[in-house]
Amino acid sequence: MGEMPARPLRADAERSVRAVLEAAERVLAEDPGASMEQIAAAAGVARTTIHRRFANRQSLIEALALSAARQLAQAVDDGRPDTAPPLVAMHRITANVLQVKGAWAFALGLPADPDSEAAVLQQEIDRRCVAVLRRAQDEKVIDAAADLEWVRRVYYALIGESLHGKADGSDADGADPDVLAARIIDTLLHGAGPRA
Template sequence: MSGGGPSRRVRADAERSTARILEAAEDVLAADPNAPLERIADAAGVARATVHRRFSSRTALLDALAAQLNERYVRALAETRVTTAPPLVALQRLTETVFNLKLSHRFAVQLDAAVTPEVLAGLDLLFARLRDAGVITALDPVWCRRVYLALLHEAHDLPADSPVLTALSAGSEVEARINLLVDTVIGALGGTDTTNGLLVRSVRTSASDDRT
């Protein structure tokens, strides 16, 4: 019999309650950014003392939400292979992932701490590769990244019935937003062939081929 069984169970219980608290915090704070920790405890189904034991302050809780999202950004950069995949394919894959994260982390995406230098460096590398491949002509990857992030927020917040979205032929609203963002960013950064989502559709074909 190996020792430490009860302590492992205690750690596992603590991890589960922490996960419940963070999930509840994301939902509660997305609806009311000023909600107190007590409301988060109620939503998580844990004692209020448990929240205060896991997170010594509201700031500590926000830091944990930011760290969780940053970890998923870093994982997305790795999974979309921004360093090795064809850069336009990587941009489309990353944009799809980021839109999904913005839907599931509606509060945390507003936290500056969620985007660390590691994430910014990954984006800068992607735009440098897009430039080297001749997809865009803009020279400064930092500028490209700032344009991308600004337009990402605009595309995400666009009303679903916007003519800009409904004019695009896409399988879903999210796909239309991805088409719009990628087309607009490439065009803004000196790229070509970005009309009517044709670029993104061709990227999807390349992405499918790349996965096989």
């Protein structure tokens, strides 16, 4: 364990890593078998640059998954889950998460090693989600008898389905994250039953 902490990257090195990860998301979403060389070309960096930063394709994939998980965790944080009123937090978090999941669908769909930092981040996101739902339950927005773990799973499923759009690839809501977030929260809290 006595490893030295990684030195911060120079700004230009950080930019090239970000460009590689963004290119990896685009390229691998189109062709999951794409090579490091194809990713380097799409990122506009030399093949040697990508190999210097990532020991192999697996390390690039792991870095991609971790970067996406960190962005997802930041999207949750930006919704102020602990301090904003629960419905406000749920709406903000949902809109933020839709944007991140839309941009990083391939990376966020990768199976995470249970011991990886990405998996730990996902567990923390799940925990924070249930905490917001508990706050909503305390304010009587969610039924007192509701199983919050089940509510979380339904909420995640609604987010996932909203990102798929219609069968023809279009989306009636125009993929506006705020409109979709309002629809998701409304469906989560009221289902498809008649309104009073």
